[in-house]
Amino acid sequence: MKKIFLTLLILTVSLFAEYKSQYLTQNILKSGIPIVDIRTPGEWRETGILRGAIPIMFFDERGNYNVNAFLRELNAKVDTKKPFAIICRTGSRTSMVGPWLAKELGYNVTNLKGGMMYATQALGIRPVPYNK
Numbered sequence: 001m002k003k004i005f006l007t008l009l010i011l012t013v014s015l016f017a018e019y020k021s022q023y024l025t026q027n028i029l030k031s032g033i034p035i036v037d038i039r040t041p042g043e044w045r046e047t048g049i050l051r052g053a054i055p056i057m058f059f060d061e062r063g064n065y066n067v068n069a070f071l072r073e074l075n076a077k078v079d080t081k082k083p084f085a086i087i088c089r090t091g092s093r094t095s096m097v098g099p100w101l102a103k104e105l106g107y108n109v110t111n112l113k114g115g116m117m118y119a120t121q122a123l124g125i126r127p128v129p130y131n132k
Helices: 002-016 026-031 041-047 067-077 092-105 115-121
Strands: 018-023 035-037 084-087 108-113
Touching: 018 092, 084 092, 084 115, 092 108, 108 115
Parallel strands: 018 108, 035 084, 084 108
Antiparallel strands: none
């Protein structure tokens, strides 16, 4: 009985989860959807962050990660019951993290392809300084 319930729970979560991968647009920026920047603090300081973005590191400078710490901070700063987007430098890290957040946790998450490189070069967006 427990196995059936667990299976149904997992199926239910996956039915409501959605993963998208798309380039950042002005419409996304204007929509007010939370954008979580998963780069490192060094990257935030070096290049700045999108105005209004929520910086929460996933991978550190060595590629290590702490899933529990990330999820704790994510759930404290973002309403994960609603759609949100994630961004990194080029979209490589978010293309790994995004599907996992959707499939395993049932989040509605959008990977912003091309990351900050695309945002600044193709869209001409000027990041704001990260001052922490």
